[in-house]
Amino acid sequence: MxxxxxxxxxxxxxxxxxxxxxxxxxxxxxxxxxxxxxxxxxxxxxxxxxxxxxxxxxxxxxxxxxxxxxxEKKTNESKKSITISLIVITIISATVGVLVSITDGGMLGMITGGIIFLCSLIPVLYIDYLRKKRKAEDIED
CATH class of the missing domain: 1.10.287 (Helix Hairpins)
Structure with missing residues (x-):
């Protein structure tokens, strides 16, 4: 073909x-x-x-x-963006963890909050990596 x-x-x-x-x-x-x-x-x-x-x-x-x-048209401030994302992820995962602990008890809440934190952290770090890579490519050009 x-x-x-x-x-x-x-x-x-x-x-x-x-x-x-x-x-x-x-x-x-x-x-x-x-x-x-x-x-x-x-x-x-x-x-x-x-x-x-x-x-x-x-x-x-x-x-x-x-x-x-x-x-994205403008380059975001990497440190500010990742800090805000980490704060939001921490608040959400802690809230879910506490609510699950209240309803189901004990370790399940901590495990659930930890899983939500990790599953949210990976995309945030990946986007930060892509932004840094794009910024480096823009500087080279």
Missing amino acids: KKIKDERLVLQNLKNVRIAYLIQTLGILGILGYDLITKGVEGMRENPLWLVFMITTVISAYLSMSIGVDH
Whole structure:
């Protein structure tokens, strides 16, 4: 196969891939929704499509982050941005941890708060890395 060089065809091909991805995601959500109704939450989570859906969603979000950083017009102050993000993440994870501890008791709240903190920290650090990388590339140019 020859590589497509016409920009209009490349753009149309990307649109086609996006539509196919959307239809595939809707199909997976439909199957998971059916499992949710018939088998409950545990039955839905046992379906291998749940894992495929979660992995696809996370990868899509990380790919979108790099596009979002490239699309930013002004360069954000890195230290200020990451400090604000860390404060917000800490407040949210601590609040959830305390609420879970109150309702469920003990260590589960600390574990839940810690997991939320880590799962939120990774994207924040990744975006900071992308911004620093972009800033370094801009300085080189």
